[in-house]
Amino acid sequence: MRKSLSAVIIPVFVILSLICIVTSQAQDTGKKDLKQFYKNNCVKCHGTDGSALGEDGKKLKGEDFTDLNWRKETEDKKMVNAIMKGIFFGFAMPSYKDKLTKDEAQLMVKEIVRKSEKGKVIE
Numbered sequence: 001m002r003k004s005l006s007a008v009i010i011p012v013f014v015i016l017s018l019i020c021i022v023t024s025q026a027q028d029t030g031k032k033d034l035k036q037f038y039k040n041n042c043v044k045c046h047g048t049d050g051s052a053l054g055e056d057g058k059k060l061k062g063e064d065f066t067d068l069n070w071r072k073e074t075e076d077k078k079m080v081n082a083i084m085k086g087i088f089f090g091f092a093m094p095s096y097k098d099k100l101t102k103d104e105a106q107l108m109v110k111e112i113v114r115k116s117e118k119g120k121v122i123e
Helices: 002-041 055-059 068-073 076-085 102-113
Strands: none
Touching: 002 102, 076 102
16 A cells, blocks of 8 residues: 555656746746846836836836835836726827736836835846
């Protein structure tokens, strides 16, 4: 009886371990892709560190993601909405609904916007 039980448990354990590894790698890839998306689409206004201190950021009044008061007062839902719909009919900030899913926008808020630090490049 013990032999048959271990013959089942070991393969199940191996399969579950592989699933965890693959899932973890898929999540890391998503984060890297979103960081690349940020570099390609957001840096111009929000800056490499999210502080919006660059010329375009100041001109367009890009939000400073490193401002702790702004982050405290701004709900994730509002940030996700801005990413998906844009701001001021796309003139102040374009809509990214055709480039990101709502879940990706939520992950961007959680992993990039909320973790931005002044002077620390988002990579």
